[in-house]
Each structure stands twice: as C-alpha cells, then as structure tokens.
Amino acid sequence: MTLTNLVFKSMKKNIKHYYLYFFALIFSVTLCFSFITIHYNPSVTAALEASGTATAGFESITYVLYFILIFFILYANQLFMKRRSKEIGLYQLIGMTKGLIFRLLLIENVVLFTLAVGIGMVWGFLTSRFFAMILMKLMLNDAIVSLSFSMTAFSKSIIIFALLLVVVLIQIFIMIRKASLLSLFNAAKKADERIKKFSIFHMIMGIIGIGLIAYGYYDSTRLFSVEGATTNNLLVNMLLILGSTILGTYLFFRYSVALIMNLIRKSKKGHLKITDVLGVTTIMHRMKGNASSLTLITVLTGLAVGIMTLSYISYYSSESNAKQSSPFDYILLNNNGNDFLEQLKAEGIEYEKTTFHISNVNIKMSDLFNLDEKNAEYINVNQEVVTAAVPLSDYKKINPDVHLKDGEIMMTSYSNVLSKLLPLESKKKINVKTSEKNYSLFIKEVREDEFFLSVLASDSSPVLIVKDELFHELEKAQNPAISTQIGINLAKEKDRERAEIIFKNLRESNVIQYANLKTYKEYYDENIAISGMSIFVTGFLGLAFLLTTGSILYFKQMGEAEDERDSYTILRKIGFSNGELMRGIYVKQLFNFGMPLMIGLLHSYFAVKSGWWLFGSEMTTPMMIINIFYVAMYTVFGILSVLYYKKIVKEAL
Template sequence: MKLSQLAFKSMRKNIKHYYLYFFALIFSVTLYFSFTTLQYNPEVLTATKASGSATAGFGAATYLLYFIVLFFVLYANHLFMKRRSKELGLYQLIGMTKTMIVRIVALENALLFTLAVITGMGIGFVTSRLFAMILMNMLEQDALVMMTFSIEALQQTALVFTVLLVIIVMQTALIIYRTTLLSLFQANQQAEEHVKRFSWVQMIIGAIGLVAITSGYYLSTQLFTTPNMQYLMLMMVAILALTIGGTFLVFRFSVAFLMNVLRLQKKGHLRLVDVVAFTPIMHRMKGNAKSLTLITVLTAVSLAMTTLAYISYYSVDAKAERLSPAAIVAVNEQGETFIDTLKQAGIEVDAKVFDVKYTSVRWQDLIEVSLLNTPLNEGEVAISIFKLSDVQQLYPSYHVQDDEVFVVNYASMLSEVIPMKEGSYVNLSAGDAGNRFLLKDVLDVPIAVVPVSDGGPAFVVSDAMFQQIEMVDETHTAYSSITTQYLIDVAAEDLAQATALFHETKTNEVRYMTYDYKGELVENLFLQETYEETRASNLVFVGLTIFISAFIGLAFLMATGSILYFKQMAEADEEKSAYTILRKVGFSQQEILRGVYVKQAFNFGIPLLIGLLHSYFAVKSGWFLFGSELIAPLFITMGLYILMYALFTWLSIRYYKSIIHQAL
C-alpha cells in the first residue's frame, strides 16, 4: 500500500476527530481571507481615502490576526494529536518508524490544509462583502459594495497558510519524535502538569494570587494620579505582572484548593454532582492552569481593546461638539461679516454671540495635583472668560453669583488626570489684589473653540463681574486677540452651501496670539472646521479603528471559546467510561447532566468572570483618554462576550449529552 493511500484511509477512519481540526482551519482561513480582501476593496479604499493611518491599521491588524490564527491552529493541532495518540502508538507497534508516521501525518495535513484553504477562501469571498457593508455602515458611507475577488489577498492568504502548514508539520514531528510509545497510550490521561496532593502551602500561594490580582486592580485606579511618564511605565509593568501572575496562581492553586476543601467537608458523603463536577474541576483546573491563564488574559485583552475602540466610536459626536459647539463657529469681525454673507445668500441664520475676555489665574489655585515641573506651575496664565448671559443662550438653567465662577470646556480626560478643586477660591486678574471668586462647579460642556481657549478650560462669571475684570496684558504667559465668538446654526438644507461659503470667504482661517515654549509671543493659524466636517473626519478614523478592533476581538473570542470547547469535547471523550459505570449502577441521564451543568458553568464561567474583571479595571483606568462615555460601551461589549461564551457553554453541554447518551 502506498503512503498516500495509507494517509487517505487514516483520514477516513478518523473523520470524527478530523472535523474539529478541519473546522479550526476553515474558520481561520475565512477570517484571514475576509480581512485581507477588505484591504483591497475599492469602496473601502475610497471611504477611508486610502489614508496612511488606514493602511497602517490594516497592516498591523493583519499581523495580529495571523498571530491569533497561528495560536488557534497550533493549539487545535495539539489537541488533535493528543486524541490520536493511541493510533500513533499502534503504528509504532506494527513496526512503522517515526519518520514514516511523520510523513503520513504531513500528507494528511497537506490535504486538510488544501481543502480548508479552498473552502475558507470561498466562504471568505462571500463574508468579505458582509464585513465591507458593516464597515461602510459604521463609516456612514452611502455606497454600493460589490463582491470583489482580490488576487493580492489570494496570494497573501496562500503564502501565510503555506508557512503555517510548515509550522504545523514541524510541531507534529516534534511531538512524535519526543514522545515515547508508552506515553502515547497514556496521553489522554495527562494534564499539562502533574497534580500533587493539596497542602496549606498551596492555600497560601492561592491567597497570594488573589492578593496580587486585587493589588493590580488597585494600582490601575491610581495609574494617572501622577502625570509622570516614568512612573506611568513602571505602574503599567507592575499591573501586568500582578494581574497575569495572580491569574495563574488562582487557576493553579486557589480554585482547586477551594474545591478540595468543599469535598473534604462532606467527609466522604459525596453526591453525584460532586463526583461529576467538583472533582474533575479540582484536578483539571489545577492541571490546565497555563492554558486557562492564557485564555483568560486573551479574553481580557480583546474585550478591553474592543471596549476602548467602541468608547471612541460612541463619543464621536461629543468630540465633534467640543471642537465645534455649533454647525459653524467664527470669531471677531470675520464672524459678523460671514453672517452678512449668509443672509445675502438667502440663508436663514441662528447666531449666538459670546463676548470674550482674558484674565490671569494661578494654576495652584485650581488643580488638586501638581503639574509637571513647568513655569505654568509657578506663575500665572491667561484664561478666557465668558459672561453668564451669553452662556445662558445655550444652558438657561446655569446661574452664578457675583462672587462665584464655574468652569466650562473641561474635558473628561483633563478632569480625570488634573481634577480642579471645587469650593476653592481663585483670583481672576493680574496680581494678588485681584477679584476673589469661589469656584462653584466644574462642567464638561463645550462652549469655547480652540482659538478662544487654546483647547483648555474657560471661566463663566456674572455679567456685572465680567465688566469689572481687567483684561490680561502681554506680561503673562498667554495672550489672545479674540474678543468675540459666534456660534452659527443654519437649516440642514442650507448647510452644504453655508459650508462652501465658510471656506470660500476664508472665515475658517483663525489667527490668534499665544506664547511658545521659549516665552515669545507668536501668531497661530488655526483652520476651524464645521461640526459636520469634524465629525466626518473623526468618524473615518474612529470607525475604522472600532471595526478593526471588533474584528480582532471576534477572532480572539472565537479562538479562546473554541479552544475551551475543544478541551471540553476531549474531556467528555475521556470521561465516557465513567459515565458508562454511572449509568450501569442506576443513575439517569438527567442526574448525570446536573453535574455536567455545574462543571461547564465553572469551566467557562471562571475564565470569563476573571477576564471581565481584568478588562473592566483596564478600561476603567484610562477610558477617558478615548471618549466621554463609559457605561453604555462597557455593558454592550461585555454583554456580547457573555452571550458568545454562553453559546460555547451550550455547545459543550450538547456534546456531553450525546456522550452520556452513548455511554450505555
């Protein structure tokens, strides 16, 4: 019999094992080919304007996706080889050399890869259009997406999976050459690590793991309390070490020890649920600590990455409003002239006028933590001032007394990193003899555009005090020549024409004065965009980011969930003989399944729970750097992950049901 014929017969005999591996390969090819095809889709390139950031984002995501695929397929192949260990041992018993066995398995893998790549590309060709439509919808682009077959994507996918095939063959050869004949017949009973007897030392180590995770969580809440780059890097390294190391110790010792304590408290009076659920959990959770730690960390990373990207996407409108609080913003005489131009063009205008002054303030009076060692921390800086009646055009409910002031334009990022001291007193004119005001409130509401407040906060005082405050002079650290700001809104049908006039009249070109880092007064040119222009430009970048992040997150989720599912299938096959004994002594299928339900809740629930906690504290520590809303994006992404894990849990239970049904 030829070697190829032997390989083909072996594949037909092992079809019940191969379908898992084949599914893993098809899934990997489909993901990779779909994603690479998107990079060459004409509609996608047009929507993203083929920008450098888009190209770089797709390129980086492709490498990351290949890492996920490599990890997924290597692990699936490892589980597959473990399930075939007895067959490989029989080959050696009948006299076949390890080299010949490697050649047989290599031929099988080559055939599998060929079929999987062809099938995966066919599915990926169809799904790529679906993904392209999702991306275009996220970018709010009205375009007809056609099914596009890319030769470049075909060549790239074929090359990548050819390299992956070589790696898989090398992994298989390494397993076969390094494994003894006896161990091949015992492979299904081997965990990742030998399980020894439980002791109080293990309990202490498990407690250390819980303390390490808790410490990492606490440090994450203190990450931005001190704006120092060296401190920030050390904190990040410490958080990663504590959470990942603690996670391993929890899986390696804590869970297994708690299960053992519960079992010992029963003093030998074990129920069927204890036998089916707690005892396997106790040993397998401890023996498979490395893989469970890796799965948990990958789940946390993918969830945090997806959540942060969704926070950015969710906050696109808020970011655009911060840069342009109205449809169009103009300043000084340009604003008045532009309003006249719009009226002459027959466009109805709703304009709100804001008078602006600049006065000096000491940062020490405002902030709760010290800034970096800069002159701003020692002296006074200029800050823009608005009067209450102007602000009430947008927010009628706001009020302030003559001796009070409140802050606007203070973004969530600044308020988290450098919180202001509400209830403190500040002087709002040059020198110590200036007017003393109570800082009533700090609000994250956009009013002033970048040229007016230099991207920072602004103060609101009563109309009477606005008239009394002295303008800052050029002896201070900042100065601006802007005295009036116009917030202009027009009807939706007139917006395109108004935007064109905004650029034609060069009203968008705003010149203002500030001091540079050398302390010299310089003129700045700022190109003000309309609200829709700002939103559209942000949407392209953020929409592409959330799509790539969600795609990679889906790949991570499917990989980790599938690996857990594959492991449960392998465990179910190994425990089939135990179920046969339980059925023979009189236990019903439903009674055995109660223990299976508990076991699956632990096997999928504990990695998911710890992963959710990791991702929550990771997101909570720096979400404000990405947007203005936390709760909704966090709950939506976590809900999707919980649903996906629930699906894998249901699939595992279904497989256990079939095994238990076949046990008798």
C-alpha cells in the same frame, strides 16, 4: 492496504475530533483572506484616502491576524495529536516506522489543510464585499464597494498559509520523533502540569493569586491619577499591573480554584452528591492541571474585550467629542466672517446666532487643583494657567437660570481628559490675576460636562463665568487675541450641505480667518472615519480571538469528555441516571467556560476603566454591548460542549 486508503480511513475515523477544527480553520482563513482582500480593494482604498484615514493600519492588523491563526492552528494541532497518541502508538506496535507514520499524517494534514484553505479563501473572497460595506457603513461613507479580486492578496495568502502548513508538519514531526511508545499511550492522560496533593503551600499560593489580581485591579484605578502615578513612572506602573494580573491569574487557576473547591468539599463533611463528584472535584483538578492554557485564554479574552471596548467607546463618543471641539455648527471668532452670515441669508438658510464676549485671566495651578508636596515634585504649582472668562449675561443665553453673587464665579467647559487627571473642586477661593489687579473669587460650581466655547478660545482650560461688572474690569486690563465668539446653529438639517460648502469656500479664500477652525460636521466626520476604521479592524481581531479561545476551550472539553467516558459507564452501571450525571456536567461546564470568561471580562473592565476617558465620554453602554456579545458567543461554545458530553453520557451504556 495502501497508505492512501489508510489515510482516508484514518480521517473518517477521526472526523468526530476534526470536524469543529476543520470548520474553525475555514472560518479563520475566511477572516484573514477577507481582510487582506479588503485591504487591496480599490474602492475601499479610494474611500479611505478621500476621508483622510490612514490605510497603513491594515498591514499591521493583517500580521496580527496571521499570528492569531498560527497560534490557534499549532495549539489545536497539539491537542488533537495528543488525542490520537494511542492510535499512533498502535501504528508503531504493528510495525510501522516513525517515518511512515509521519508520511501518513503528512498526507492527512495536507488534504485537510488544502481543503480548509481553499474553501476559506473562496468564502473570504465572497464575503469581502460584505465586510467592506460594513466598514463603509461604520465610516458613514456612501461609496459603492465592488467585489474585487486581488492577485497580490491571493499570492500573499498562499505564501502565508503554505508556510503555516510547513510549521504544522514540523510540529508533528518533532512530536512523533521525540515520543516513546509508552508516552504515546499515556499522553492523553497528561494535563499541562502534574497534579500534586493540595498542601499548606498551595493554600498560601492560592491566597497570593487572589491578592495579586486584587492589587492589579486596585493599582489600575490609580494609574492616571495625580495621587497614584506620574508620567515619570507610568510605564513602570503599567508593567507592574500587567505582571501582577497575569501572574495572579495563573496562580488563581493553579491554586485558588482548588482552594475554594476544597473549602466547599470540606463544608459538606463527606456527604457528596453526584453533582459534587462530577462538578466540584473535577473542576478542582482539571483547572489546577490546565492552569497555563486557562491563563492564556483568560488574558486573550481580556485583551480582546478591552481593545474592542475602547474602540467602541471612541466610535460611540464621536458626537460628544465633536461637540467639545465645536459646540456649535459653525463658529466665527472676533466678528470675523460676516460674509458667511450674509451668504446664509442670501441662500435662505435659517440659523440661530449666539455671541459670547471673551477675556483672558491668569490663575495659579495651586489655586485650581489640590496639589500636595509629593505632586509638587512633578508639577510646578506656581505655574500660571491662562484661561478664558465670559460675562454672566452672555452665559445666560444658553443657561438662563444661573445666578451669581458678588465675588462668585462658575467654571465650565473643562476638557474631559484633563478633568480626570486634574479634577477641579468647587466651594473654594481662587486668585485671578490680570496685568493690573488681583481678584479673590469664590468658585460656586464646576460644570465639567458642558462646552460652549471653541477649543481655539479656551485651549481646553476651564472657562470662568463671572458677573458682568467684573468682566468689564478684566476686559479693560487684558487685550486677548480672541475677544468674541459667534456660535451658529442651523435651524434645518437639510440646509447643512449648502452651508458647509459656503463655509469651506470662504475659509479657503481667507475671508474667514483661522484656517484650522473647523465646523462641527468636519470634526464629527473625522471622528467617525478614524473610530469607524478602528472598530472595524478591532472587530476582526476580536472575532479571531473569540474563535481561538472558544474553540480551544471546546477542544479541551472534548478531550476531557473522552477521558471520562469510562467513569460515566461505571456511574451508569451502579444506577445513576442520565439526568443526574448531566446536572454535574452542567456545573462543570459553567465553571470551565464561565470562569475564564468572567475573569477575562473583569480584567478588561479594570483595564478599560483606568483610561477609557482618553477615548471618549461614555463607557458603560459600549462595555455592556461588547460584554454581552462575548458572553453570547461563549454560551454557544458552552452549549456545544454540553451537547458533546450528553452524547458521551448516552453512549456510556
């Protein structure tokens, strides 16, 4: 038999191990090449440059995709080499040298890799237009995307995939060269680490693992709070949270799961069912032995879900973020821009106009926020904040039901980010200073989620709503740069395009001053362009991470199913039915896929919760959508794993 015939017979024999690996490799190559092709697509590049969105992010994300692909291929190849260790040992027993075995595996991997890369690049090219259209849709860009083949993208991909193949062959060569004949026959039975008898030390480590995760979660909730962390030790706190969470995750899989399962098993006082034997006992030892890989999968899952959630929060909050920057469709300051109103009338564009009078006041930091002595070390409590004041009569134009007594004020329009870092409190007195007099006022109410002044007027500071009499006194004492704001909302959406052209032309000709004062649509379009680009690239990364972690879990379950084949044969011979065996397997698979996923989602939840408000105004809906997507995809891998086990159990007799 020639070496070529032996290669194809070996590939045919191992197709049950390789088929999902082959398709996963094709899908990985498809994602990578599609992303690179989009990067060099002239239609996409032109559209991104026109919207002012940077394209440099494509290059960096491409390298991240390469890293994920390399990690996945090397890890999966290691698992399959482990599964084929007995086969390689038999080759040595019949007289084949290690060099000849390497040549056999070299040809096999070159054929497999070449087919996967070829098919993946074809699919990547064909699907690149589809993904590019998704990108344009996310950015609300109507540009027509054409299917474009880039020689630059093709040559870069060929070089990267060729280097990856070389790295895989080097990995195989090292594994074959270092392995002894005895180790090859026992390799498939080895877990990540040697399993020892459960002891008091293991119990203590299990409790510590749970404690470290709990500490990481608790500290993350205080990361950006004034009481819990400051800018001086923010990096240290972040590293501490990351380290304790990762170490705690490893100890959880290594010891805590075994501790919990031991407690469950002891609670049954020796009366174990077949479900307990196939579920509880195997979970206890398998998770304990594969702690390293499960920790890596959990961390990758949490990282991917967290990144995708933050990107979606930014995209989902594009409208509310634009409203914070420009609460009205158009804003005119200091009665500047009457020409704009006249042109709107000339064009027959209907609109609603709301005028607000503005004055400035000075407030001490110590009056606005509760800052103790510890925080005073980092924040100057005597520092004064300049903020805007608006008369109650103007504010009633948007909220007619508000009433204030003498000496009472309201605070509103406070930035979402600042409101999380330094929250305001109502039902307290503050001192408001002008150049002539100080006023002691009582804060009746704080409304942080309401915005009606331009950022140029309020500068993200809280806006004070005061009675008209007090406002007139403040107005006499102060001479603010901005004294009025006119908010304009269009009556009909169909008129927006014409109104935008009029406003931009007047701004460019300096008829409307404050050149950096943008319209609501401009803020919204900028947010959509940036966040749409962000969610697109993070979606690619999320798919790559999902493919990697889900496939690795499935490959490991395939290996475990093969290892347990003899056990199922024995259980069938002593009278257990397929259904009884499968019930235990269902429990096992629920834990094998559900536990890393659940902990990964918890990691992402607390990571996102610690600073989600830096990205947008809504967390719950984006997080639920991303989590549901990940759970659904993991469920698919879990079902595939159960089906493989079902096949093994049926073949047990």
